[in-house]
Amino acid sequence: MIRTHLIDALRAALAGCGVEPLPATIELGRPAHAEHGDWSSNVALVCAKAAGRRPRDLAGELAEHITADPPAHVRQVEVAGPGFVNFHLDDGWLHDVLRQVVAGGVDGYACADFGAGMAVNVEFVSANPTGPLHVGGGRWAAYGDTLCNILARCGYVPHREYYLNDRGRQMAAFAESLVARKQGAEPPEDGYHADYIAEWAAEMPDGADALEWGYARAHRDVADSVARLGVRFDTWASERALVQSGAVAAVLATLEASGAAYRADGATWLRSADGGDDKDRVLVRSDGEPTYLLPDIAYHADKLARGFELMIDVWGADHHGYEERLAAGVCALGNRREQLEIVLGQLVTVMRGGAEAKISKRAGNLVLLDDLVDLVGPDAARMTFLLQSLRSRQTIDLDVVAAQSMENPVFYVQYAHARICSLAATAAERGIARPPLDEVSLELLGDPRELEVLRTLHALGDVVADAARERAPHKLTSWVRELAGAFHGFYHDCPVLRSDIDPPLAVARLWLAEAARIGLVIALDLLGVSAPERMESLSPDDTEEAAE
RNA sequence: GCCCCCGUAGCUCAGGGGACAGAGCAGGGGACUUCUAAUCCCAAGGCCGCAGGUUCGAAUCCUGCCGGGGGCGCCA
Numbered sequence: 001m002i003r004t005h006l007i008d009a010l011r012a013a014l015a016g017c018g019v020e021p022l023p024a025t026i027e028l029g030r031p032a033h034a035e036h037g038d039w040s041s042n043v044a045l046v047c048a049k050a051a052g053r054r055p056r057d058l059a060g061e062l063a064e065h066i067t068a069d070p071p072a073h074v075r076q077v078e079v080a081g082p083g084f085v086n087f088h089l090d091d092g093w094l095h096d097v098l099r100q101v102v103a104g105g106v107d108g109y110a111c112a113d114f115g116a117g118m119a120v121n122v123e124f125v126s127a128n129p130t131g132p133l134h135v136g137g138g139r140w141a142a143y144g145d146t147l148c149n150i151l152a153r154c155g156y157v158p159h160r161e162y163y164l165n166d167r168g169r170q171m172a173a174f175a176e177s178l179v180a181r182k183q184g185a186e187p188p189e190d191g192y193h194a195d196y197i198a199e200w201a202a203e204m205p206d207g208a209d210a211l212e213w214g215y216a217r218a219h220r221d222v223a224d225s226v227a228r229l230g231v232r233f234d235t236w237a238s239e240r241a242l243v244q245s246g247a248v249a250a251v252l253a254t255l256e257a258s259g260a261a262y263r264a265d266g267a268t269w270l271r272s273a274d275g276g277d278d279k280d281r282v283l284v285r286s287d288g289e290p291t292y293l294l295p296d297i298a299y300h301a302d303k304l305a306r307g308f309e310l311m312i313d314v315w316g317a318d319h320h321g322y323e324e325r326l327a328a329g330v331c332a333l334g335n336r337r338e339q340l341e342i343v344l345g346q347l348v349t350v351m352r353g354g355a356e357a358k359i360s361k362r363a364g365n366l367v368l369l370d371d372l373v374d375l376v377g378p379d380a381a382r383m384t385f386l387l388q389s390l391r392s393r394q395t396i397d398l399d400v401v402a403a404q405s406m407e408n409p410v411f412y413v414q415y416a417h418a419r420i421c422s423l424a425a426t427a428a429e430r431g432i433a434r435p436p437l438d439e440v441s442l443e444l445l446g447d448p449r450e451l452e453v454l455r456t457l458h459a460l461g462d463v464v465a466d467a468a469r470e471r472a473p474h475k476l477t478s479w480v481r482e483l484a485g486a487f488h489g490f491y492h493d494c495p496v497l498r499s500d501i502d503p504p505l506a507v508a509r510l511w512l513a514e515a516a517r518i519g520l521v522i523a524l525d526l527l528g529v530s531a532p533e534r535m536e537s538l539s540p541d542d543t544e545e546a547a548e
Numbered sequence: 549g550c551c552c553c554c555g556u557a558g559c560u561c562a563g564g565g566g567a568c569a570g571a572g573c574a575g576g577g578g579a580c581u582u583c584u585a586a587u588c589c590c591a592a593g594g595c596c597g598c599a600g601g602u603u604c605g606a607a608u609c610c611u612g613c614c615g616g617g618g619g620c621g622c623c624a
């Protein structure tokens with residue numbers, strides 16, 4: 001809105017100054033420092049060379065043009081620094097933001113449509129169905145689910161999928177380990193030695209097929225664990241079903257027929273080196289068994305066959321080397337490289353008792369996602385995973401997390417929401433209703449705290465869009481913490497229902513709080529964190545007890 | 549040896565071409581006759597790993613080093 005108007009004004013000014021060709025995009029940003037105005041453009045710096053003028057001179061001409069016929073809310077246009085054009089606006093543009101937030105509401109504000117209905121398959125977690133989910137799996141669960149939420153808000157149609165590697169060597173080793181424990185024996189050397197195997201073996205009915213029973217047990221366990229984080233998969237895709245349907249064999253035949261696969265040394269190879277990989281890779285071993293690669297290619301072909309235009313796979317960084325060979329296989333089937341996008345996340349390191357707990361299900365010493373959720377609750381657990389970029393490694397020290405769970409940023413944000421609800425409830429008790437927005441004197445909102453809330457709310461649309469484009473949900477986490485901070489500051493400095501506050505100002509502030517509530521709910525919903533109406537888990541008494 | 553990620557305040561991390569680099573936590577000092585102090589405010593804390601390069605402008609992009617993590621199988 002405001003941004004488009006300013007950019008249009010800049011474009012018109014550039015044309016008026018005889019600059020051509022006009023730049024394809026004109027950047028407009030919010031300066032870090034208040035004295036640089038509300039909005040700022042570097043367009044004079046960017047265009048100066050092509051326009052044959054000094055940046056500050058060009059900026060000055062632009063400022064003159066715009067000042068002659070300023071867009072709505074523009075109070076002053078000035079040149080600053082090396083040649084920035086800075087816009088100083090009146091507060092009205094922020095009052096417009098309040099109106100936009102309220103008009104859009106939880107369902108309509110900060111939505112985008114650039115996804116254009118594209119069907120996107122997002123595959124995440126996909127841990128082998130041979131045991132409960134490790135803490136690290138929670139990172140992928142929280143990330144993938146939130147990414148889907150954000151994509152949906154931008155017009156994509158996301159589909160949450162979990163790929164079950166439900167056949168092959170790992171499943172066999174898992175079943176053998178269950179059988180061994182059931183008989184009171186040690187699992188095989190390369191089997192699963194973690195404690196849960198013994199527990200599950202004890203649950204397993206006599207005469208049960210260990211592989212089938214264990215598979216179902218693990219599948220259910222994983223589904224329950226992610227459900228506690230609010231994650232529900234649309235599809236649990238089965239590798240075994242893919243093999244049994246003949247899809248894997250069909251893909252192999254297609255690859256061989258097209259010459260993308262060839263036989264050598266008794267094995268069947270994919271010409272992945274042609275597709276950007278370091279070297280060719282084995283599809284079928286010389287003993288006739290397929291490697292993981294072949295079913296994976298078939299699986300991704302299957303996703304496309306199901307109508308998805310884009311596949312986003314969320315992988316741990318330890319699978320990094322696998323990306324190019326899979327892409328080579330997918331492309332060898334005639335698909336475009338852009339249809340497969342791999343998001344690599346750095347692994348979670350789990351600490352317990354001062355030592356690193358291993359991730360391997362086989363080695364034991366497992367720290368489960370359920371353990372973390374038991375310890376801090378689903379909201380804090382999910383927020384913890386969403387605090388950081390996937391690019392940086394995350395260390396979760398269970399001892400620290402437990403000790404500091406009350407300091408988790410999630411409560412800071414939830415408290416802001418609870419305060420707004422409490423404010424609304426008190427207003428209702430006192431019979432103070434919010435009149436329709438167009439009858440409210442929003443121009444009374446001019447306190448820096450009030451304006452900061454509105455400025456932050458304005459940014460939400462950009463934050464959501466950026467988070468979707470960059471596959472970076474943590475940007476939303478950062479934003480919602482900012483909004484909560486802005487609201488807490490407002491709440492502290494700007495009384496609403498106090499007797500010395502004039503009714504017109506009180507209702508304007510009530511509407512401001514409502515707008516903040518809408519922003520908080522949008523972001524918390526996207527993050528998959530609850531927005532409670534009151535905070536009950538910690539009373540002041542508990543604080544004192546906790547301090548003892 | 550090659551490939552990917554990271555290195556920013558004491559700690560955990562944002563920022564990933566734009567102006568004087570931010571937040572939380574820890575530590576120091578202050579604010580509750582209240583709409584919930586799970587809050588707010590002030591002060592302090594930085595060769596943005598190092599060295600070059602590109603640019604009007606580099607924490608940000610490029611190259612090379614150093615340090616940490618991960619990966620380079622007819623394993624999964």
